[in-house]
């Protein structure tokens with residue numbers, strides 16, 4: 471299939487008539503001014519990727535965004551307008567050529583890339599909802615493909631654009647380290663993802679490219695709605711985290727943006743927990 475190059479779009483200016491007020495916070499210190507990056511994984515205004523996009527934009531960075539398909543576009547486009555995103559393109563990693571087309575568009579429009587946020591995961595219901603030992607080959611392959619391989623492929627495509635160095639992020643979860651009820655095969659995929667982060671950090675480090683996994687506590691997003699008894703996870707996190715609070719997508723965004731700043735230039739290969747300290751508690 472031909473790459474979806476023609477779908478590159480410069481978004482039209484934000485129309486606020488009748489809409490709630492823009493949600494990008496006012497931040498005086500534009501610590502990421504001049505940085506340009508791609509954020510993949512905004513489905514709606516509950517997405518972790520949206521929390522990241524708001525933070526990067528608030529700190530002055532430019533943000534390119536993607537949407538899964540035409541159905542998702544109507545939710546993502548208004549958010550892209552708020553971000554004043556110069557690049558808005560479709561990206562379903564299962565559609566051949568779409569990932570390459572996004573990086574090609576960035577190459578021709580910006581010529582380089584400073585940061586990349588990979589915030590996507592998927593597992594078919596029949597794979598996610600069963601025991602790990604029962605997962606079939608197809609369900610396993612699909613889970614690993616979207617949730618882990620796409621991260622490595624995006625690192626591969628970002629590398630030549632990060633000629634001046636850069637920072638790459640992906641989103642993981644504590645279920646990679648501990649057996650979390652109902653997280654199942656996604657825990658296996660996240661363990662592979664965290665390992666992929668370390669190898670990518672080692673391989674790309676000499677080029678000034680840093681790579682991190684961000685591990686947020688549970689957040690009520692669309693992806694999370696596919697996990698049975700998710701409310702129990704939220705209750706447990708709220709009750710046991712040292713901060714006695716749940717994290718928000720804004721907390722995740724701010725911490726991610728911090729790691730993209732030059733002040734964090736010697737931090738790489740990390741899995742950073744944004745979970746109120748939940749992971750240190752037995």
Ligand SMILES: NC(=O)c1ccc[n+]([C@@H]2O[C@H](COP(=O)([O-])OP(=O)(O)OC[C@H]3O[C@@H](n4cnc5c(N)ncnc54)[C@H](O)[C@@H]3O)[C@@H](O)[C@H]2O)c1
Nearest residue numbers: 511512513517518562563590591641643688689691692693
């Ligand atoms: N919500 C949580 O509690 C939580 C906690 C820790 C980590 N995470 C991780 O954060 C990331 C973002 O999830 P979220 O919670 O913001 O949910 P979300 O539903 O808002 O985002 C998931 C995104 O993945 C995208 N996606 C799925 N398959 C895709 C494909 N084939 N091609 C391109 N995009 C695809 C969806 O379009 C969506 O934008 C995921 O990796 C998730 O595992 C979530």
